[in-house]
Amino acid sequence: MSKKDFIHINDLTADQIHEIFDKAKWIKSKFKNREHYKPFDGMSLAMIFAKPSARTRVSFETGYYRLGGHALYLGPNDIGIGKRESVADVARVLSRFNDMIMARLFDHNHILELAKHATVPVVNGLTDHNHPCQIMADAFTIIEHLGSIENKSIAYVGDGNNIVHSWLYLSMMIPIKFTVVCPEGYKPDMELVKKAKSTGISDINISHDPYDGVKGADIIYTDVWASMGQKEEAEERRKIFDPYQVNDKMISATGQKTLFMHCLPAERGVEVTDNVCDADYSIIFDQAENRMHAQNAIMLYLTGN
Ligand code: CP
Ligand code: NVA
Numbered sequence: 001m002s003k004k005d006f007i008h009i010n011d012l013t014a015d016q017i018h019e020i021f022d023k024a025k026w027i028k029s030k031f032k033n034r035e036h037y038k039p040f041d042g043m044s045l046a047m048i049f050a051k052p053s054a055r056t057r058v059s060f061e062t063g064y065y066r067l068g069g070h071a072l073y074l075g076p077n078d079i080g081i082g083k084r085e086s087v088a089d090v091a092r093v094l095s096r097f098n099d100m101i102m103a104r105l106f107d108h109n110h111i112l113e114l115a116k117h118a119t120v121p122v123v124n125g126l127t128d129h130n131h132p133c134q135i136m137a138d139a140f141t142i143i144e145h146l147g148s149i150e151n152k153s154i155a156y157v158g159d160g161n162n163i164v165h166s167w168l169y170l171s172m173m174i175p176i177k178f179t180v181v182c183p184e185g186y187k188p189d190m191e192l193v194k195k196a197k198s199t200g201i202s203d204i205n206i207s208h209d210p211y212d213g214v215k216g217a218d219i220i221y222t223d224v225w226a227s228m229g230q231k232e233e234a235e236e237r238r239k240i241f242d243p244y245q246v247n248d249k250m251i252s253a254t255g256q257k258t259l260f261m262h263c264l265p266a267e268r269g270v271e272v273t274d275n276v277c278d279a280d281y282s283i284i285f286d287q288a289e290n291r292m293h294a295q296n297a298i299m300l301y302l303t304g305n
Contacts, residue, residue: 003118006132007111007112007115008124008169012173017173028293037067040067042069044069044097044100045064046072046094048094049073049075050106051105051106051126053125056104056126067296067299081110101120106229108130128227133294137291139174141261144286156180158186159241161223171199173201193206217256220260264287
């Protein structure tokens with residue numbers, strides 16, 4: 001049987017996605033009860049980080065450890081993937097030592113190459129193109145709060161970035177109403193939007209009107225206006241994105257009960273106000289916690305557990 005990787009959400013079928021949500025619920029409750037469950041006893045996870053991280057590093061390292069294994073942090077100065085050594089050779093070498101590889105990289109082609117040459121499962125911990133573990137955790141968090149993910153109305157407000165792309169991949173498998181509310185010129189990859197629309201599974205829209213675009217949203221989701229690797233554009237982007245700040249006025253514009261989500265880290269006072277981050281309808285820290293449970297479920301799935 002060929003090894004499994006987790007690079008894009010639509011690498012999975014809808015049934016497999018739901019199995020992972022169920023498994024996340026199961027493993028979360030086991031962890032809460034401090035039950036002994038160590039399927040990764042004696043195993044190791046190599047974690048490659050070409051970019052900074054708090055949640056991804058801590059959730060993978062803690063999660064893998066609590067499942068019985070050992071996780072190694074390999075930072076930007078350790079491996080030099082694609083610079084000090086080719087991506088293919090890094091994949092081959094790490095596969096000789098480790099049972100799984102998780103990587104956070106700039107170039108999406110590098111994660112594809114890593115998965116191609118590794119003989120152990122590879123998990124995408126974010127690239128410039130997508131962030132699948134995040135959106136699996138987010139969808140699981142929505143299920144916890146609203147009972148299901150199907151047909152929920154999600155308005156993503158801000159930059160059409162890697163987070164948006166992962167929502168689009170999810171929308172190809174699970175029916176949602178997904179609206180990207182962004183400035184002209186900051187749309188997501190429109191080829192991917194076209195592909196997602198062509199599956200006919202979800203209702204996908206692009207809007208440039210920050211108030212009309214969020215009408216009827218069950219969830220308003222935002223992310224930083226300048227992602228890692230774009231920080232030199234931050235000042236210019238602040239001017240362009242100013243009307244898209246998630247604040248009390250925007251939350252009221254949904255005209256209904258709305259949850260607020262953010263993958264974090266947030267730049268408070270920029271893309272979102274403190275008030276919204278700290279409101280009782282904000283579920284940002286549930287999202288952060290669920291990174292660990294969703295990823296554990298993904299790693300269990302990849303290893304046939
Ligand atoms: N949301 C997320 O991936 O956070 P980090 O960049 O801190 O890992
Ligand atoms: N879009 C953000 C997500 C961080 C988790 C970035 O890529 O920096």
